[in-house]
Amino acid sequence: MIKFNHVFKIYEKNIKALDDINFSVKKGEFVFITGPSGAGKTTILNLLYREDIADMGSIFVNNEDIAHISERKLPFYRRNIGFVFQDFKLLFDRTIYDNIALPLVITKTDKKFIKNKVEEYIEKTGLSGKENLTPWHLSGGEKQKVAIIRAFIINPPLILADEPTGNLDDESSWEIMKMFEEINSKGTTILFASHNKELIQKMKKRVIKLDKGRIISDESV
Amino acid sequence: MRAFREVLLNFKKSGFMSLISIGTIAITIIILGNYFIVNKGINYFLLKVENKIEIVVFLKEGYDFDKIKNTIIELESLIEAENIKFISKDDAYQDFIKDKEILTILQSFEKNPLPDSIKIKLKRYTQKNIEKIINILKSKEGIEEIQYGGKEIENLINILNVIKIITAIIGIIFVISSLLVVSNIIKLTIYARRQDIYIFKMVGATNFFIKIPFVLEGIVHGFFGGAIGWAVLYVIINILLTEIKKETGLDFSKFYLFTPAFFSINFLIESLTAGILLGFSGSILSLGNIKEK
Structure with a gap:
């Protein structure tokens, strides 16, 4: 599903964010990307999401070289990817309902369908009764739950997560990980950037370890 | 519907800025309306004078x-x-x-x-x-x-033409300032909402989906600016006509520019159209910024 082929990304002053990165991810895999700060985890996710473009090499998603996706087609490519951030990236002046419904509103989905789908997920994740509140009224764990539902609600084949448990306590982190596992069990490919060693060990998934922009190990459990 | 909700949200977030934008459009409409009345009045007067000259x-x-x-x-x-x-x-x-x-x-x-x-x-x-x-x-x-008629008539015509040119220049200056104010205020709104725009892009929103509320915001500002500008002009003209009648006994209300039919309907429609056009153009000028967000 994903193939990185000799990918280089160099920022100003010759800082190599990615240095000859090669790896593949099969459909339905759950892969952790780990390493210290500045190792290149976020850069890999940004390139996949086409926030940025590689300086050298190629990245294929579903056999398509994503560097060649035009500006016009980019929004449609992004609709196949769910993104979860450490800082949630929620719309703080809108309700939980509006935040979750956003990807469906953008794709002009039927209002009734949106209502049913959003309510279903709100109930499943224990956020019932909070749908009309703004994110200001939620705990960190709850905010991240909302972000995950928003990423998953259109059933994208790929979810990218950038340190989604970075701001959460252990209990909330485990709840979030369970959500990701459940999503993955339905066939969604997940690329999960984290430097939380304990959490990665417990999950027993494939781990790609980065350091200074290079892959230093790629191990499957 | 969604776009209107976004406009309302922007207004709640940056109401003061929106009021400045509406106020600027209103002032421009007053100046333009003034130009329109002066211009029409002078043309009307010139026609009357010319008809008598031989x-x-x-x-x-x-x-x-x-x-x-x-x-x-x-x-x-x-x-x-x-x-x-x-x-x-x-x-x-x-x-x-x-x-x-x-x-x-x-x-x-x-x-x-x-x-x-x-x-x-x-x-x-x-x-x-x-x-x-x-x-x-x-x-x-x-x-x-x-x-x-000779020199006197020629001088009068020249003076009236100079007045027309001056009011036109003031009108143009205000149209340009108004466009700049509206576009800069929408630019500020876009800047204030850059995080939201990023989230919209992240979940796959097209540029059109993101831009529409901002265009609508410009149009709404223009509509209210146009309506306020018209109302102010309407009140000023009515006060002036009443005062002139009281002081000099001259009744200008029968002059076609000041008849209620002309001033209340045609002029309102023209003020609203001019306001909406200003707001629309101002927002279009600012939207290039969205791409970089």
Whole structure:
């Protein structure tokens, strides 16, 4: 599903964010990307999401070289990817309902369908009764739950997560990980950037370890 | 519907900025409305003045009638001339004696002292047209004197044209300032909402989906600015008309520009259209920024 082929990304002053990165991810895999700060985890996710473009090499998603996706087609490519951030990236002046419904509103989905789908997920994740509140009224764990539902609600084949448990306590982190596992069990490919060693060990998934922009190990459990 | 909700949300978030944008459009509409009234009023006045202006040519005693007839035919063929009329001394006499005072004067003469004359009406009363006619007449025989409004009328027309140009320049300056204010305020709104725009892009929103609320915001600002501008002008004109009537007894409310039918409906529609166009153009000018967000 994903193939990185000799990918280089160099920022100003010759800082190599990615240095000859090669790896593949099969459909339905759950892969952790780990390493210290500045190792290149976020850069890999940004390139996949086409926030940025590689300086050298190629990245294929579903056999398509994503560097060649035009500006016009980019929004449609992004609709196949769910993104979860450490800082949630929620719309703080809108309700939980509006935040979750956003990807469906953008794709002009039927209002009734949106209502049913959003309510279903709100109930499943224990956020019932909070749908009309703004994110200001939620705990960190709850905010991240909302972000995950928003990423998953259109059933994208790929979810990218950038340190989604970075701001959460252990209990909330485990709840979030369970959500990701459940999503993955339905066939969604997940690329999960984290430097939380304990959490990665417990999950027993494939781990790609980065350091200074290079892959230093790629191990499957 | 969604776009209207976004506009409302923006207004809640940055209401003061929106008020500045609406206020600027309102001021521009007042200035433009002012230009419109001054311009229309001057044009109306000029038309009235021009209708009364004519060149009068007095003919010498014992002139050659055939030659004058040819001159009249020549003048009639000019595109500048609207109407050429020969007035015999008898016709002039009949016309003058309608006034009793002039009758007394005329009766003191042994015979009719008035000469034959030609009255020339021009299509447009411009210096160029007048000069052309005068030059033709001067080259002809049998002409005693040529009379026309001359310098005074020309000066008046020039002054009125300068007023028109000044109001137009002020209008243009305000249109440009208004466009800049609206576009910069929408740019600030876009900046304030850059995080939201990023999230929209992240979940796959197209540029069109993101831009529409901002365009609508400009249009809404323009609509309210236009309505407020019209209302202010309406109140000012009404107060002025009442005061002028009270002080001088002159009733301008019958002048077509100030009749209720003209001022309340046509002018309202024009003010709203101008406001909406300003708001729309201002927002379009600012939207290039979204791509970089």
